[in-house]
Amino acid sequence: MSELLARIGDKWSLLVVSYLGEHSMRFNELRRGIGNISQKMLTSTLRNLERDGFVSRTVTPSRPPQVEYALTELGRDLLVPVNRLALWTVENMEQINAARAAYDEREGV
Numbered sequence: 001m002s003e004l005l006a007r008i009g010d011k012w013s014l015l016v017v018s019y020l021g022e023h024s025m026r027f028n029e030l031r032r033g034i035g036n037i038s039q040k041m042l043t044s045t046l047r048n049l050e051r052d053g054f055v056s057r058t059v060t061p062s063r064p065p066q067v068e069y070a071l072t073e074l075g076r077d078l079l080v081p082v083n084r085l086a087l088w089t090v091e092n093m094e095q096i097n098a099a100r101a102a103y104d105e106r107e108g109v
Helices: 002-009 011-022 027-034 039-051 073-107
Strands: 055-060 066-071
Touching (some): 002 011, 011 027, 011 039, 011 055, 011 066, 011 073, 027 039, 027 066, 039 055, 066 073
């Protein structure tokens, strides 16, 4: 259980699931949307999410082949708590920032 929670709880997996929640995407479109993720990290994250059943990969035979990624039904189920977590973060950001500032002041950071 801890291995799976670590996988779906890492920032790249959460971002990939969030972006694919909007619609299916090709690799470069997904990479541009996320921004600061390396090609290697995105490839690794997509493979892990595909292995766990959250993402599907569809190859369209063309020159060059087109590969599209989409959430599976299980991935769409995961999107519900991911979106809730994102909403919670936005709703509590002011409080979190205040707590950080108080801690930094107290600790002389």
